[in-house]
Amino acid sequence: MHNIKDLFKSVLSNDRILTDDNEVMPYSRDKSYFNSVRPLAVLKPKDSKELSEIMKIANENKIKVIARSGGTSLTGASIVNTDAVVISLELMNRIRIYKDDQIAIVQPAVKIDELNRELARYNLFFPVDPASSYISEIGGNLSTNAAGLLSVRYGPISRWVLGLEVVLPDGSIIRTGTSTIKQSLGFDLTHLFIGSEGILGIITEAKLQVISKPKDAVSVVISYDSIKDLIEDVKIARVELDILKLEFLDNLSAKILSKELNDMQIKPGFILNIEAFDSASKIESLFKDKDIKILKDDEKQKFLFSRKRLHDYLESIVSKEGKDMLVEDIAIPLSNLYEAYIEIEELLKKEEHYIFGHIGEGNLHINLFIDKGDIRHYEDLTYKLGELTLRHNGTISAEHGIGLEKKELLKLHYKYLNSEHSLELIKSIKRLIDPNNILNPGKVIDL
Numbered sequence: 001m002h003n004i005k006d007l008f009k010s011v012l013s014n015d016r017i018l019t020d021d022n023e024v025m026p027y028s029r030d031k032s033y034f035n036s037v038r039p040l041a042v043l044k045p046k047d048s049k050e051l052s053e054i055m056k057i058a059n060e061n062k063i064k065v066i067a068r069s070g071g072t073s074l075t076g077a078s079i080v081n082t083d084a085v086v087i088s089l090e091l092m093n094r095i096r097i098y099k100d101d102q103i104a105i106v107q108p109a110v111k112i113d114e115l116n117r118e119l120a121r122y123n124l125f126f127p128v129d130p131a132s133s134y135i136s137e138i139g140g141n142l143s144t145n146a147a148g149l150l151s152v153r154y155g156p157i158s159r160w161v162l163g164l165e166v167v168l169p170d171g172s173i174i175r176t177g178t179s180t181i182k183q184s185l186g187f188d189l190t191h192l193f194i195g196s197e198g199i200l201g202i203i204t205e206a207k208l209q210v211i212s213k214p215k216d217a218v219s220v221v222i223s224y225d226s227i228k229d230l231i232e233d234v235k236i237a238r239v240e241l242d243i244l245k246l247e248f249l250d251n252l253s254a255k256i257l258s259k260e261l262n263d264m265q266i267k268p269g270f271i272l273n274i275e276a277f278d279s280a281s282k283i284e285s286l287f288k289d290k291d292i293k294i295l296k297d298d299e300k301q302k303f304l305f306s307r308k309r310l311h312d313y314l315e316s317i318v319s320k321e322g323k324d325m326l327v328e329d330i331a332i333p334l335s336n337l338y339e340a341y342i343e344i345e346e347l348l349k350k351e352e353h354y355i356f357g358h359i360g361e362g363n364l365h366i367n368l369f370i371d372k373g374d375i376r377h378y379e380d381l382t383y384k385l386g387e388l389t390l391r392h393n394g395t396i397s398a399e400h401g402i403g404l405e406k407k408e409l410l411k412l413h414y415k416y417l418n419s420e421h422s423l424e425l426i427k428s429i430k431r432l433i434d435p436n437n438i439l440n441p442g443k444v445i446d447l
């Protein structure tokens with residue numbers, strides 16, 4: 001058994017090596033339903049050099065390491081699932097902005113909301129908006145290829161990364177990419193690390209492309225009795241409008257949101273929220289026979305605020321009921337979405353569940369209230385949902401990643417592609433970069 005304090009004291013001051021129960025336990029869990037174990041310790045490096053020294057020691061002593069940014073993973077990606085030290089990146093939160101180049105260089109503990117507050121001073125904007133932008137951090141966003149409310153227009157975070165600094169399991173520090181949007185440099189190492197969920201290296205800096213702040217968009221809410229009509233209008237909106245956001249709530253989620261927004265009087269039903277750079281009259285005439293409400297500026301802000309906190313509202317209901325929550329994150333092409341939706345409702349007809357999401361990309365978050373005593377039942381449902389999604393040409397995860405939850409479904413994904421060799425290739429890359437399997441072991445793939 002290692003004495004962690006002794007091992008790392010040559011690198012970190014005592015106050016940055018946490019070992020007491022009350023200090024380490026808050027770092028053991030993420031936002032998934034999985035059980036965690038006590039971290040051996042929490043280490044807080046303040047730069048990549050310190051992290052490099054930590055990794056050398058961990059690698060020599062075969063100590064497992066889990067990188068942690070905001071700890072908001074919904075798939076168990078940042079949960080402590082084995083004897084491991086947690087690397088908390090919380091002291092690495094510097095932002096540098098280069099206005100003329102439209103670049104921001106950020107450290108992993110920066111939150112996107114913080115970055116956008118800084119960028120606003122230069123009339124700039126980072127166009128990735130996970131609903132967790134107030135709690136998750138860039139290190140985790142990059143490592144899960146996060147997306148969110150703006151991805152129907154701007155895509156996931158991977159589109160906006162020009163280069164990275166990464167510390168590898170053996171302590172080497174590598175840098176990838178360059179400062180220009182166009183780069184043709186052979187093998188694209190930057191994007192090898194994006195979405196890799198901390199199993200290949202720890203990101204210590206990212207060079208991000210930013211844009212000039214978009215003008216204000218018009219926001220409308222339309223209520224529907226029928227999900228089929230709603231999905232048809234999503235297809236119309238994507239083609240006919242200059243879309244910024246396309247968000248969806250099923251009638252149960254809409255009820256919860258309406259409670260938070262009681263002065264806004266949203267009609268019950270399935271809800272579609274459209275934000276577009278078009279005039280209100282154009283949007284109204286496009287959906288003229290629908291139950292449409294144009295949001296005033298303050299209503300738009302309130303709606304967005306509450307939409308981003310829907311998960312928190314559900315969490316508080318779930319904890320009152322003494323249950324847990326499993327959040328699914330599938331996406332299905334719009335042409336198959338209605339048929340898939342009906343099948344999903346059939347599959348979940350006996351379960352308490354709430355569906356909302358970024359419907360412009362067919363991305364549905366299915367929030368299932370679960371009873372931890374019967375976890376096999378929910379694992380079975382997750383697998384069936386994954387199968388259903390793949391049958392409709394969808395993805396088992398649009399933005400949350402694989403973590404502990406979707407390892408079996410990742411296998412099925414490659415089976416559907418008739419490309420099981422891809423999985424072997426991923427394992428080979430992991431073994432090459434991390435031969436001792438110390439980085440976030442047991443997540444994404446089993447070796």
Ligand SMILES: Cc1cc2nc3c(=O)[nH]c(=O)nc-3n(C[C@H](O)[C@H](O)[C@H](O)COP(=O)(O)OP(=O)(O)OC[C@H]3O[C@@H](n4cnc5c(N)ncnc54)[C@H](O)[C@@H]3O)c2cc1C
Nearest residue numbers: 069070071072073077131137139140141143147198203399
């Ligand atoms: C309320 C709520 C709303 C959400 N909405 C969205 C949404 O709209 N869109 C979306 O994409 N996701 C969403 N999520 C999921 C979650 O916020 C994202 O997966 C997010 O990107 C995780 O970031 P984090 O900083 O919390 O990462 P963490 O949970 O700390 O880590 C996630 C993974 O990244 C690894 N990691 C962390 N930092 C580093 C690093 N520096 N280098 C290498 N690996 C690292 C971890 O080991 C882990 O595998 C939501 C979650 C919640 C709770």
